[in-house]
Amino acid sequence: MNASERQAKYYAGVKMINFDLVKEMILALFVVSLVVIGLAAALSSPDDPAVTIQTWATKDPVDFVTTAASELAGTSETAEYGPPYNNTADAAQAVGPISPQTWAGVGTPIDTAQDFVLRPLGFAAIGNPTLTSALQAYGAAGTDQQQTWLTNYSTALSDATVVNAEVSVASGDYGPVPDLMTGLLGLARTGALDGLLLSNGNLYQTDFTLPLLFMGDGSYLSNLADEQHLTGDQWGMMNETGMYPGQTWLWLFSFWYQIPPFTTAANADLVVILLMIVLTALLMFVPFIPILRDIPRWIPVHRLIWRRYYQGK
Amino acid sequence: MDTPATYLSWNFILISVPNLLMIAGMIVVFLVALLAPFPGHAEVTEPEDRPDE
Amino acid sequence: MSEASPKPQAEPSNWTRSIRRLLARNLPLKHLLPDRQPVYVGSWVYIFGVVAIAGLIWVIASGVVLAFFGPQWWHENGVGRFVNSLHLWSVQVFFIFMVLHLWGQYFMAGWRDGRAPTWMVGVVIFAFSIVAAFTGFISQQNFDGEWIAVNAKDATNAAGIGSFFNVLNFGQMYGLHIVLLPMLVVTLIGVHLVLVRMHGVVRPIDSKQPAQPSAEERPS
Numbered sequence: 366m367n368a369s370e371r372q373a374k375y376y377a378g379v380k381m382i383n384f385d386l387v388k389e390m391i392l393a394l395f396v397v398s399l400v401v402i403g404l405a406a407a408l409s410s411p412d413d414p415a416v417t418i419q420t421w422a423t424k425d426p427v428d429f430v431t432t433a434a435s436e437l438a439g440t441s442e443t444a445e446y447g448p449p450y451n452n453t454a455d456a457a458q459a460v461g462p463i464s465p466q467t468w469a470g471v472g473t474p475i476d477t478a479q480d481f482v483l484r485p486l487g488f489a490a491i492g493n494p495t496l497t498s499a500l501q502a503y504g505a506a507g508t509d510q511q512q513t514w515l516t517n518y519s520t521a522l523s524d525a526t527v528v529n530a531e532v533s534v535a536s537g538d539y540g541p542v543p544d545l546m547t548g549l550l551g552l553a554r555t556g557a558l559d560g561l562l563l564s565n566g567n568l569y570q571t572d573f574t575l576p577l578l579f580m581g582d583g584s585y586l587s588n589l590a591d592e593q594h595l596t597g598d599q600w601g602m603m604n605e606t607g608m609y610p611g612q613t614w615l616w617l618f619s620f621w622y623q624i625p626p627f628t629t630a631a632n633a634d635l636v637v638i639l640l641m642i643v644l645t646a647l648l649m650f651v652p653f654i655p656i657l658r659d660i661p662r663w664i665p666v667h668r669l670i671w672r673r674y675y676q677g678k
Numbered sequence: 679m680d681t682p683a684t685y686l687s688w689n690f691i692l693i694s695v696p697n698l699l700m701i702a703g704m705i706v707v708f709l710v711a712l713l714a715p716f717p718g719h720a721e722v723t724e725p726e727d728r729p730d731e
Numbered sequence: 732m733s734e735a736s737p738k739p740q741a742e743p744s745n746w747t748r749s750i751r752r753l754l755a756r757n758l759p760l761k762h763l764l765p766d767r768q769p770v771y772v773g774s775w776v777y778i779f780g781v782v783a784i785a786g787l788i789w790v791i792a793s794g795v796v797l798a799f800f801g802p803q804w805w806h807e808n809g810v811g812r813f814v815n816s817l818h819l820w821s822v823q824v825f826f827i828f829m830v831l832h833l834w835g836q837y838f839m840a841g842w843r844d845g846r847a848p849t850w851m852v853g854v855v856i857f858a859f860s861i862v863a864a865f866t867g868f869i870s871q872q873n874f875d876g877e878w879i880a881v882n883a884k885d886a887t888n889a890a891g892i893g894s895f896f897n898v899l900n901f902g903q904m905y906g907l908h909i910v911l912l913p914m915l916v917v918t919l920i921g922v923h924l925v926l927v928r929m930h931g932v933v934r935p936i937d938s939k940q941p942a943q944p945s946a947e948e949r950p951s
């Protein structure tokens with residue numbers, strides 16, 4: 366049986382009407398054009414400028430220095446993230462034996478102390494005797510000594526003040542750490558740190574992993590996001606800056622993060638992903654799933670859609 | 679349009695007014711599509727056994 | 732035309748002819764571009780799909796202009812900002828009407844009578860459209876894009892694909908967004924449309940159907 370015969374048989378007993386698909390398409394295109402052009406002209410689109418490390422260091426130097434110190438100490442979120450950035454015990458998300466994060470391994474290795482602090486400072490130290498000797502003193506000290514200085518300094522930072530654009534803490538045993546932080550803050554304020562974190566020796570770059578992770582470890586970026594209701598526990602995935610609609614189609618993905626146990630679970634991301642994969646598969650296989658495929662019969666929306674046909678019968 | 683939107687909250691639900699308007703609008707459009715009459719089309723009278731053209 | 736009648740002599744094997752005949756048997760031009768439809772398509776619910784496609788045409792057209800002038804253009808130029816706005820709002824139109832189309836097809840149980848593949852391809856289109864939109868939002872090179880990247884990495888890392896699909900790598904996300912994903916979405920929509928035209932519009936639920944075996948639907 367060819368297609369014509371099959372269709373004639375399928376539509377046996379059904380009235381056929383003239384229908385112009387191409388005209389319908391052109392008409393739809395015309396109406397959509399008016400709507401899209403009208404909305405674009407009337408409402409424009411959002412474009413809140415990106416936060417840079419320079420902005421961060423200038424607007425919230427205490428948060429910047431606190432974050433930098435935690436990178437040096439290896440206590441920041443990135444430093445303790447686990448794969449793909451490093452091998453931190455028990456950091457990877459898992460559901461029982463299922464842990465794709467672990468299986469994938471360290472594909473993007475990052476040494477937070479080196480990559481975010483010491484390497485950039487190495488460049489800034491050229492021609493800067495204070496910074497050079499601070500780096501030497503820090504490098505020469507043992508790991509325990511470094512950790513003592515950093516722990517003391519981080520504790521003191523909770524009461525830090527900003528004096529003459531410098532971060533000032535009560536006196537204590539911090540070794541060369543304050544000089545290192547002053548150096549990094551200075552580098553950040555000039556904008557040079559944005560460039561140094563991006564560059565890997567090549568002129569051209571498109572990989573923003575280091576600057577984004579560094580900013581993500583601090584509070585400045587997330588505080589701004591919080592003001593715009595963009596954080597995970599504010600249905601942030603669905604939202605947009607300003608008065609613009611966001612990605613409303615992500616409502617179900619966002620939903621899980623708003624309810625227990627996902628609100629506090631360490632493996633929430635993995636669980637939500639697995640859940641959404643299952644739900645998407647369910648949606649895809651609806652034609653084969655009892656109950657799901659029968660709901661259209663039980664909730665008779667179709668009797669409205671096809672009322673002409675049913676009335677004619 | 680760049681000032682932050684107003685958000686409405688109820689229990690754990692937190693939604694921006696623009697998003698709410700979007701979703702409400704979609705439901706309205708669906709209901710209108712269900713209920714609004716569709717222009718009639720002429721019934722086809724000649725049989726469909728013309729060769730491919 | 733039946734091919735069961737005996738031929739005077741065996742035709743030599745010809746793949747081109749075989750494919751042509753396969754197409755002619757399954758999707759003749761008059762079914763690809765039909766000028767008639769069953770009477771029950773007289774409902775506004777049937778326009779959602781084509782309106783979504785109209786939205787996608789604007790997404791692609793505005794996207795081509797944005798790509799032509801480069802990712803910084805719309806930040807620095809008023810016309811660029813307008814084209815970006817066209818892109819944003821046409822994406823909204825595309826998703827709104829794609830979801831309305833899904834609602835409509837669900838309540839019409841459009842997968843009946845051998846149309847399960849059409850439904851399944853539709854869900855795949857939906858999924859890849861979400862990924863395409865995601866890579867777009869992440870490629871904005873502004874605060875929103877920055878924040879999305881920093882958060883999305885937790886999802887991709889947890890899924891074990893964070894290094895392979897690095898949301899913090901603008902070059903990768905942008906390339907996927909302007910080349911690979913549009914090609915994928917458009918191709919899948921093409922397949923979807925061919926399937927729709929091959930099968931024709933599904934009959935109303937509980938209409939007396941000619942006996943047709945179908946794995947996914949009990950006889951009504």
